[in-house]
Amino acid sequence: MAKAGRPALAVDFVGGATGYKLRTGAARSHALLKATGMAPGRALTIIDATAGLGRDSFLLAAMGATVTLIERSPQVHVLLAEALDAARAESPELAAIVARMTLLHGDARELLPTLQADVVTVDPMHPERTKTALVKQEMRLLRDIVGTDPDMTELMQAALAARCSRVVLKWPLRAEALQGVRKPSHQIPGKTVRYDVFVQPRLVGPDNSRADGSLTS
Numbered sequence: 001m002a003k004a005g006r007p008a009l010a011v012d013f014v015g016g017a018t019g020y021k022l023r024t025g026a027a028r029s030h031a032l033l034k035a036t037g038m039a040p041g042r043a044l045t046i047i048d049a050t051a052g053l054g055r056d057s058f059l060l061a062a063m064g065a066t067v068t069l070i071e072r073s074p075q076v077h078v079l080l081a082e083a084l085d086a087a088r089a090e091s092p093e094l095a096a097i098v099a100r101m102t103l104l105h106g107d108a109r110e111l112l113p114t115l116q117a118d119v120v121t122v123d124p125m126h127p128e129r130t131k132t133a134l135v136k137q138e139m140r141l142l143r144d145i146v147g148t149d150p151d152m153t154e155l156m157q158a159a160l161a162a163r164c165s166r167v168v169l170k171w172p173l174r175a176e177a178l179q180g181v182r183k184p185s186h187q188i189p190g191k192t193v194r195y196d197v198f199v200q201p202r203l204v205g206p207d208n209s210r211a212d213g214s215l216t217s
């Protein structure tokens, strides 16, 4: 429930910032696309391990990816489910995007070992900035519900152990690297956040098969 005098947290794929990015074409040059390795004609499968307000997932699905969203907060999961339903009913274009999105409720640390995708994205709640006015209101509302994600290192370790070829961590531009997580392969800076990209070593099984089922020579 919203605190007195404060608006309630809302997830909106039809209007708002998400809709704006799509309408103006700004989505096509978004740094997240580069970080995930998306390119025209390259439809990736992506697991968004921290779905939150679903904006990153929606952007990726709108650009052609098939996205599995994982959210552990029951309240946020309900908001996401309702927003997906609303977008599905809004127009055939939005329904086509939503058809590429699958929402799961649960803890990604437990679900990731059961899933497989090209890319896993992780965007935990970022450390609070000293100038709290700079934190967008919707992030403050989200933090009131989900807290601070103190187990984000464990989540990153689960992501790095998952069956995927790339992990992307969204993190504040100038923040220290997460303790207990290996160095990223490279970083892609945005205006206020950066994307730490971890290219995964190719997994080869005892029978010379790779994680994707193909055989090594």
Ligand SMILES: C[S@@+](CC[C@H](N)C(=O)[O-])C[C@H]1O[C@@H](n2cnc3c(N)ncnc32)[C@H](O)[C@@H]1O
Pocket (backbone or CB within 6 Å): 049, 050, 051, 052, 053, 054, 055, 056, 057, 070, 071, 072, 073, 076, 106, 107, 108, 109, 123, 124, 125, 126, 142, 146, 149, 155
């Ligand atoms: C910063 S928000 C993500 C915002 C999202 N990238 C977006 O575009 O709206 C982080 C979200 O991840 C969720 N979360 C954190 N750790 C999680 C975990 N281990 N499993 C599932 N969800 C998790 C939190 O409940 C919160 O809703």
